[in-house]
Amino acid sequence: MDSLTRTLPASWFCSSELYQLERRAVFLKSWHLLGPVTRFQKRSEPLVYEIAQVKLIVENQSPDSDGVSMEGIVVYAEEKGREIKYHLTPSGLLFATLSLDAPEFEEFFPGLEDLTNKVDFTKLPHRRSISYEGRFNWKTMIDGYQECLHCQYTHPTFSKFYPPTFYSVTNHLNFSQHVADPTKPNDGLFLYFFPICTLNVYGGGMSSFRTLPSATVPGLARMEFDYYHNGTEAEFEEYYKFVRQVALEDFELCEKAQWNLERGVYGEGILNPVKENGVAFYQGKVREAVYRQHGLEKEEKKRAEHSLVKAVGGKVDAVAVEIAAVA
Numbered sequence: 042m043d044s045l046t047r048t049l050p051a052s053w054f055c056s057s058e059l060y061q062l063e064r065r066a067v068f069l070k071s072w073h074l075l076g077p078v079t080r081f082q083k084r085s086e087p088l089v090y091e092i093a094q095v096k097l098i099v100e101n102q103s104p105d106s107d108g109v110s111m112e113g114i115v116v117y118a119e120e121k122g123r124e125i126k127y128h129l130t131p132s133g134l135l136f137a138t139l140s141l142d143a144p145e146f147e148e149f150f151p152g153l154e155d156l157t158n159k160v161d162f163t164k165l166p167h168r169r170s171i172s173y174e175g176r177f178n179w180k181t182m183i184d185g186y187q188e189c190l191h192c193q194y195t196h197p198t199f200s201k202f203y204p205p206t207f208y209s210v211t212n213h214l215n216f217s218q219h220v221a222d223p224t225k226p227n228d229g230l231f232l233y234f235f236p237i238c239t240l241n242v243y244g245g246g247m248s249s250f251r252t253l254p255s256a257t258v259p260g261l262a263r264m265e266f267d268y269y270h271n272g273t274e275a276e277f278e279e280y281y282k283f284v285r286q287v288a289l290e291d292f293e294l295c296e297k298a299q300w301n302l303e304r305g306v307y308g309e310g311i312l313n314p315v316k317e318n319g320v321a322f323y324q325g326k327v328r329e330a331v332y333r334q335h336g337l338e339k340e341e342k343k344r345a346e347h348s349l350v351k352a353v354g355g356k357v358d359a360v361a362v363e364i365a366a367v368a
């Protein structure tokens with residue numbers, strides 16, 4: 042049993058201090074998907090994102106006459122003095138960081154563009170965005186996204202189109218690719234970007250969601266969904282109904298799971314090495330980053346205390362010399 046990966050303990054889903062560590066260890070050092078360029082085509086309306094309490098603003102400064110344009114898109118933090126990085130992939134996906142602590146894009150997501158370049162993201166117009174709160178920790182939602190063991194009983198409509206029998210997850214350095222049906226390589230591109238963003242191209246359209254942690258309540262997150270489709274109004278509505286059904290089924294599952302985590306009904310368990318390899322992957326990354334950050338901060342504190350002792354010690358020595366001189 043020792044070789045099997047265990048889940049993060051329930052306390053990691055219920056602690057404010059732990060979230061503050063995650064914020065410094067994970068969120069401020071990662072790249073986050075903001076959307077495809079079609080999301081940023083209303084020149085008069087800059088978009089505001091709030092990720093881990095950092096506000097990012099996206100503006101499209103190109104003239105309207107340019108049509109769907111990648112050229113004029115700029116991203117900056119609302120907070121004065123906060124520097125960030127942003128990157129547009131060749132096929133039109135916009136990513137940004139929350140600080141300069143994140144590595145370069147290619148270093149964080151090696152190999153990602155080989156995959157995303159297969160889809161032209163400039164061709165799917167933005168149709169709708171919705172946002173609402175959920176009573177769950179951000180990881181509770183990602184736990185569910187990163188496996189499909191729950192799909193058959195939770196998502197009967199989805200499972201009809203994408204039978205979970207073939208479902209597999211391939212993990213890369215900081216993203217995972219989900220393959221729902223290997224016989225349909227052109228339908229269904231499901232990507233998870235560590236830590237909180239996803240991109241789901243299926244059912245004729247595309248959706249993307251972010252699970253945004255609350256600053257103060259560990260068991261609370263804001264879900265933000267963006268929907269893209271190039272069909273008629275009726276076709277879009279049909280697609281929307283389908284994907285909303287799946288999202289609501291997940292939402293209910295997450296609120297119930299969090300309830301169990303907060304009340305000691307579920308503590309921790311063992312992950313299925315095949316069917317839950319996506320969960321093991323991202324939880325392992327969180328665990329490692331949090332431990333590393335904790336170690337770094339402990340070292341820093343020790344160093345700060347040491348230099349304080351030295352400084353005070355120096356002053357005491359100087360006073361001793363003065364007293365000796367007077368005597």
Ligand SMILES: [Fe+2]
Binds near residue numbers: 196
């Ligand atoms: Fe699900």
